[in-house]
Amino acid sequence: xxxxxDSIIVVRDLCxxxxxxxxxxxxxxxxxxxERFVILGGSGSGKSTLLQNLIGLVxxxxxxxxxxxxxxxxxxxxxxxxxxxFQSGALFGSMTLLExxxxxxxxxxxxxxxxxxxxxxxxxxxxxxxGFENHSPSEISGGMKKRAGIxxxxxxxxxxxxxxxxxxxxDPISSVELDELLLTLNEELGVTLVMVTHELESIDKVATRCxxxxxxxxxxxxxxxxxELRSQTEPIFVKHFFNREPRSA
Amino acid sequence: MPASFxxxxxxxxxxxxxxxxxxxxxxxxxxxxxxWQKLKEEIEPGRGxxxxxxxxxxxxxxxxxxxxxxxxxARCSGQYLHFHGASPGVERLLALYGIDGNPCKAPPTHxxxxxxxxxxxxxLVANTRNTLSFIGELSLSAIRAIRTPKSVHWADLGxxxxxxxxxxxxxxxxxxxxVGFILGLQSAMQMEQFGVGIYVADLVGMSVVRELGPLxxxxxxxxxxxxxxxxxxxxxxxxEEVSALRSMGxxxxxxxxxxxxxxxxxxxxxLVVIGNFVGLLGGLLVGVLYLDVSIxxxxxxxxxxxxxxDWCSGLLKAAVFGIAIALIACERGFSTRGGAxxxxxxTTSAVVTMLFTLVCLDAFFTIIFSALGx
Numbered sequence: 001x002x003x004x005x006d007s008i009i010v011v012r013d014l015c016x017x018x019x020x021x022x023x024x025x026x027x028x029x030x031x032x033x034x035e036r037f038v039i040l041g042g043s044g045s046g047k048s049t050l051l052q053n054l055i056g057l058v059x060x061x062x063x064x065x066x067x068x069x070x071x072x073x074x075x076x077x078x079x080x081x082x083x084x085x086f087q088s089g090a091l092f093g094s095m096t097l098l099e100x101x102x103x104x105x106x107x108x109x110x111x112x113x114x115x116x117x118x119x120x121x122x123x124x125x126x127x128x129x130x131g132f133e134n135h136s137p138s139e140i141s142g143g144m145k146k147r148a149g150i151x152x153x154x155x156x157x158x159x160x161x162x163x164x165x166x167x168x169x170x171d172p173i174s175s176v177e178l179d180e181l182l183l184t185l186n187e188e189l190g191v192t193l194v195m196v197t198h199e200l201e202s203i204d205k206v207a208t209r210c211x212x213x214x215x216x217x218x219x220x221x222x223x224x225x226x227x228e229l230r231s232q233t234e235p236i237f238v239k240h241f242f243n244r245e246p247r248s249a
Numbered sequence: 250m251p252a253s254f255x256x257x258x259x260x261x262x263x264x265x266x267x268x269x270x271x272x273x274x275x276x277x278x279x280x281x282x283x284x285w286q287k288l289k290e291e292i293e294p295g296r297g298x299x300x301x302x303x304x305x306x307x308x309x310x311x312x313x314x315x316x317x318x319x320x321x322x323a324r325c326s327g328q329y330l331h332f333h334g335a336s337p338g339v340e341r342l343l344a345l346y347g348i349d350g351n352p353c354k355a356p357p358t359h360x361x362x363x364x365x366x367x368x369x370x371x372x373l374v375a376n377t378r379n380t381l382s383f384i385g386e387l388s389l390s391a392i393r394a395i396r397t398p399k400s401v402h403w404a405d406l407g408x409x410x411x412x413x414x415x416x417x418x419x420x421x422x423x424x425x426x427x428v429g430f431i432l433g434l435q436s437a438m439q440m441e442q443f444g445v446g447i448y449v450a451d452l453v454g455m456s457v458v459r460e461l462g463p464l465x466x467x468x469x470x471x472x473x474x475x476x477x478x479x480x481x482x483x484x485x486x487x488x489e490e491v492s493a494l495r496s497m498g499x500x501x502x503x504x505x506x507x508x509x510x511x512x513x514x515x516x517x518x519x520l521v522v523i524g525n526f527v528g529l530l531g532g533l534l535v536g537v538l539y540l541d542v543s544i545x546x547x548x549x550x551x552x553x554x555x556x557x558x559d560w561c562s563g564l565l566k567a568a569v570f571g572i573a574i575a576l577i578a579c580e581r582g583f584s585t586r587g588g589a590x591x592x593x594x595x596t597t598s599a600v601v602t603m604l605f606t607l608v609c610l611d612a613f614f615t616i617i618f619s620a621l622g623x
Contacts, residue, residue: 093588122314138587
C-alpha cells in the first residue's frame with residue numbers, strides 16, 4: 001500500500017453500502033495531516049455512510065481504512081483517536097454542557113474531577129460557550145449545540161475531527177462563526193478536519209481540498225481544491241454543484 | 250514510564266518574594282494527571298509565582314487548560330502567576346485558551362431548604378393551574394368536536410380501543426384473579442377461626458366489585474395506556490409534530506386528546522367488568538379449595554350480597570378513572586419540554602400524578618357513596 005508519508009487517513013479500495021446495496025466501491029484517497037478535507041456529493045450518494053465507515057460505526061464491506069497508520073479501533077475498546085461532531089450536536093439531554101464535555105475525559109483518563117472540570121470549561125471557552133456550562137442542551141440554540149458538540153469532540157485532544165454537516169440549519173452569522181472556529185482549530189491547534197457539507201460558502205471558506213462522490217459511478221468524480229473544482233466544466237455534476245445550477249442547465 | 254516533563258522549583262525568588270518554577274519537556278494528555286498533581290503541589294496559596302516556560306517543547310490543549318486554570322485561581326485570590334519565556338506556539342495556545350481573560354469562578358449557589366419548599370409549592374400550584382386550564386380547554390374542544398367531527402382523528406379510535414381494551418385483557422385477568430385469590434385466602438384464614446368461612450364470599454364480593462376491581466384495573470391501565478399516551482404526546486411535542494398539527498390548522502387537543510379520552514372512558518369500565526368476574530372467581534377458588542364450600546353455595550352467597558348499585562358504583566368509578574387517566578397523561582404529554590430527558594420526566598410525572606389522583610378519586614367516591622347510602 002502506498003500513501004503520502006504525512007497522511008493521517010489512508011483509504012484503499014473501499015467498498016461501502018447498506019444491506020445488498022453498494023453505494024461506493026474501489027474508493028481510494030488520502031487525507032494529509034492538518035488538511036481541511038470536505039466530502040461532497042448529491043443526496044444519497046453515500047457521504048454520510050462514508051463518514052460512518054471512517055469513524056468505525058459501520059464496518060466496510062471490503063477495503064482498508066487506516067487512521068494514523070492503523071485501522072480505527074472498535075468503539076468502546078480504546079480511546080478514540082479522533083473527535084466526531086454529529087449533525088445535531090448529539091448532546092445528551094440529561095446532562096449539562098459541562099457534563100457532556102467531561103464525559104470522554106471521565107471515561108478515558110484518570111484525571112481528578114477538578115482537573116476534568118477545568119479542561120471541560122476551557123474547551124467550552126474555546127468554542128465561545130463560557131457561562132453556559134450549567135445549561136442543558138434544550139436551553140441553547142442550534143448553533144450553540146453544534147459548538148458544544150465540537151467542544152466535546154475536542155475533549156481528548158484529537159488531532160483529527162470529523163464533522164457531519166456542521167453548518168446545516170444555522171443562520172448565516174452562526175454559520176460563519178462556526179467556520180471561523182473550525183479555521184482556528186485547524187490553524188492554531190493543527191487539527192485535521194474532515195467534513196461532510198453542502199454549504200458552498202463554508203466550503204469556500206474552510207476547505208483546502210474536496211472530493212466529490214457520485215452515486216451513479218459509485219466513485220470519486222473530482223478531487224482538488226474548491227477553487228479548481230469551481231472552474232471545471234467536467235464532470236457536469238461538479239459544475240452544477242459549484243455553480244448552484246439545476247441538472248437541466 | 251517516566252513523565253516526559255519536569256516541573257522544578259528554582260532557588261531564586263521573584264521580585265516580590267514569590268516562587269520561581271521552571272517547566273520543561275512535553276506537556277500532553279498522557280501525563281496530564283501527574284502534571285496536574287505536581288502543579289497543585291508546587292503552587293502555594295497566598296504567594297506569587299513566576300513560571301518559566303522556555304524549555305517547554307510541546308504543550309497540548311489539556312495542559313494549556315490546566316495552566317490557564319491555575320493562573321485564574323491565583324489572580325482571583327489576589328496573587329500573581331506569570332508565565333515567561335514561552336515560545337510563540339505555546340504563547341498562542343495559552344492565548345487561545347484565554348490566559349489572563351479567564352474569569353473568576355463565582356462561589357456555588359445552593360438553594361436553601363425554605364427556598365426549595367417555596368419552589369416546590371409554586372410548581373405544584375402551577376401544575377394544578379395547568380391541569381385545570383387543560384380540562385377547560387378540553388371541554389371547549391369537546392363542544393367544538395361535536396360541531397365539527399372531522400377535526401377529531403377518529404381513525405385512531407379503533408386502534409386506541411384495541412390497545413387500551415383488548416390488549417389489556419390478559420394482564421387484567423391475571424392481576425384481578427390473584428387479588429381476589431389473595432384477598433379470599435387472607436380473609437378465609439381469619440374467618441375460619443370463628444366458623445364463618447362462608448362470609449369470605451361477602452368480603453371478596455363487596456371489596457372486588459366496589460373497590461379493588463376498579464382500582465386495580467385503573468392502575469394497570471395507568472401503567473399501560475396512561476404512560477404510553479404521555480410518552481407518545483411528549484415525543485410528538487419535542488419532535489415538533491404537535492407544531493406541525495397546529496400549522497395545518499388542527500387543534501392538537503381535539504385531534505389527540507378526545508380519541509384517547511373516549512377510548513379510556515369506554516374501555517376501563519369494560520375491563521373492570523372482566524376484572525370483577527375474575528376477582529370473584531379468585532375468591533370462589535379459595536372458598537371451594539380451602540373452605541370446602543360448594544360452588545353453588547358460594548355463588549348464591551355472592552349474588553345475595555352484591556346488588557346492582559354495587560356494580561353501578563364500581564362502573565361509574567371506572568369511567569371517571571378512565572377519563573382522569575387520559576386527561577392527566579395527555580396534559581403531561583403536552584407540557585413536555587426538552588428532548589428525550591423531557592419525555593422521560595413528563596412520563597414519570599404523569600404516572601405518579603395518575604396514581605395519586607386515582608387513590609384520591611376512589612376515596613372521594615367512597616365518602617360520597619357512603620353518605621348517599623349507595
